[in-house]
Amino acid sequence: MPEAALPERVRVGVVGAGYFGRFHLDAWARIGGAALVAVAEPDAARAAGALAGLPEGARPRVYPGVAEMLAAEALDLVDITAPPAAHPAILEAVLPRVSHAICQKPFCGGLEAARAASALAARHGTRLAVHENIRFQPWNQAARGLIEAGAIGAPYQVTFRLRPGDGQGARAYLDRQPYFRAMPRFMVHETAVHWIDTFRYLLGEMTGVWAQLRRINPAIAGEDAGVILFDFASGARGLFDGNRCADHGAENRRLTLGEMWIEGAAGTLRLDGAGRLWLRRFGETEEAQQRFAWQDRHFGGDCVHRCAAGILADWRAGRPSPMEAASYIRNQEIEAAVYESAATGRHIPL
Structure with a gap:
C-alpha cells in the first residue's frame, strides 16, 4: 500500500496534454514544493506544443502512455486531465502505484464509475481528489x-x-x-x-x-x-x-x-x-x-493553479481536501x- 505522507519535493506526473491539460502543466510548473517530472501523452506534437509554453528548466519528460510513465518514474502524485471515458482505466493503473492522485471532471464519466474509483482508491490507501476548479x-x-x-x-x-x-x-x-x-x-x-x-x-x-x-x-x-x-x-x-x-x-x-x-x-x-x-x-x-x-x-482567473495548489496544501497539512473524491461524488x-x-x-x- 502506498505511503500517504508527501515528501518535501512532490514528484508530479500529468496524464494528458490537450487543451485543458496545458493549464495543469503550467500550474504544476509554478506550484512551490512540486516538481513536474513527467507527462503521458500519445500525441507527440500535442505534447511538444503544450510543453513549449513552460520554462525550459520546468519541462517534464514525455511518455507515450501511462504504463510507460509509471514504469520509468517514481511519482508521488499523478494528475489526470484525459477525457472522462478514459478515467477508470487510467485510475486502475495509477492508484496502486502512487500515494496521491487528482482527476479532472466529469469524474470517471459517470456516478457508478466514480464510486468504483473512490472505493479502489480507499482499498489502495491512495488519496484521490477531483479537480473541480470553478x-x-x-x-x-x-x-x-x-x-x-x-x-x-x-x-x-x-x-x-x-x-x-x-x-x-x-x-x-x-x-x-x-x-x-x-x-x-x-x-x-x-x-x-x-x-x-x-x-x-x-x-x-x-x-x-x-x-x-x-x-x-x-x-x-x-x-x-x-x-x-x-x-x-x-x-x-x-x-x-x-x-x-x-x-x-x-x-x-x-x-x-x-x-x-x-x-x-x-x-x-x-x-x-x-x-x-x-x-x-x-x-x-x-x-x-x-x-x-x-x-x-x-x-x-488562474483557477486551475489555485485548485491544484489548494488540494496539495491540504494534503501537506494532513487534512482532507474538500475535493476528495468520496465527498465530491455528492455533486x-x-x-x-x-x-x-x-x-x-x-x-x-x-
Missing part, C-alpha cells in the same frame, strides 16, 4: 468571504446565467474540446456540475432539484440549454440558467462564462463578465465594487437527480 475562481472565493462576513445578510438565492456563446453552428466545440459533441449528456454533466459544486460552496447543502433541459444545436448529441432550480437546507434557493448558444456582454466570455447574483436580506452581490464583484446594500440604488486580488491568467448524485427531474418533470428530493 469554486477556486477568485471571485467565487471572494463572494464566499463576503457572505461569511455578513455583507448580504441571510442569503435568499444564488442565480447563475451561463452564457459562453460557444455552442452555435456545425463546428461547435471542435477547436477546443471536440469530444463535447458526442456526449449524450452534455451541459449538466460537463458544465452545470461546476455550479452544483459552487452553489454548495457558497450556500451549503442542497435538499432538492427541479429541471428542464433541451438541445438547441442539432450538431451535438446532448443538451446545451436548460433551467435548474435547487433547494438548500437553509431555505435558500438556487437557479442555474444555462444556454451555451447565447452569450453575455464580456470582452472574454470564457473568463466567468456568465453572470451571477447572490441575494440576501441585507443586500445583493453581482458578478459581471469581467470578474468583478459588486455589492448593493438593501434599499440603496448604487453598487460598490468589492476589491480582491487575482491574476487574469490562463483559464478563469454527481445531485447531477443524476437533475437528469431524473428533467426526464420525469418532477421535483426530486435529495
Whole structure:
C-alpha cells in the first residue's frame, strides 16, 4: 500500500496534454514544493506544443502512455486531465502505484464509475481528489468571504446565467474540446456540475432539484440549454440558467462564462463578465465594487493553479481536501437527480 505522507519535493506526473491539460502543466510548473517530472501523452506534437509554453528548466519528460510513465518514474502524485471515458482505466493503473492522485471532471464519466474509483482508491490507501476548479475562481472565493462576513445578510438565492456563446453552428466545440459533441449528456454533466459544486460552496447543502433541459444545436448529441432550480437546507434557493448558444456582454466570455447574483436580506452581490464583484446594500440604488486580488491568467482567473495548489496544501497539512473524491461524488448524485427531474418533470428530493 502506498505511503500517504508527501515528501518535501512532490514528484508530479500529468496524464494528458490537450487543451485543458496545458493549464495543469503550467500550474504544476509554478506550484512551490512540486516538481513536474513527467507527462503521458500519445500525441507527440500535442505534447511538444503544450510543453513549449513552460520554462525550459520546468519541462517534464514525455511518455507515450501511462504504463510507460509509471514504469520509468517514481511519482508521488499523478494528475489526470484525459477525457472522462478514459478515467477508470487510467485510475486502475495509477492508484496502486502512487500515494496521491487528482482527476479532472466529469469524474470517471459517470456516478457508478466514480464510486468504483473512490472505493479502489480507499482499498489502495491512495488519496484521490477531483479537480473541480470553478469554486477556486477568485471571485467565487471572494463572494464566499463576503457572505461569511455578513455583507448580504441571510442569503435568499444564488442565480447563475451561463452564457459562453460557444455552442452555435456545425463546428461547435471542435477547436477546443471536440469530444463535447458526442456526449449524450452534455451541459449538466460537463458544465452545470461546476455550479452544483459552487452553489454548495457558497450556500451549503442542497435538499432538492427541479429541471428542464433541451438541445438547441442539432450538431451535438446532448443538451446545451436548460433551467435548474435547487433547494438548500437553509431555505435558500438556487437557479442555474444555462444556454451555451447565447452569450453575455464580456470582452472574454470564457473568463466567468456568465453572470451571477447572490441575494440576501441585507443586500445583493453581482458578478459581471469581467470578474468583478459588486455589492448593493438593501434599499440603496448604487453598487460598490468589492476589491480582491487575482491574476487574469490562463483559464478563469488562474483557477486551475489555485485548485491544484489548494488540494496539495491540504494534503501537506494532513487534512482532507474538500475535493476528495468520496465527498465530491455528492455533486454527481445531485447531477443524476437533475437528469431524473428533467426526464420525469418532477421535483426530486435529495
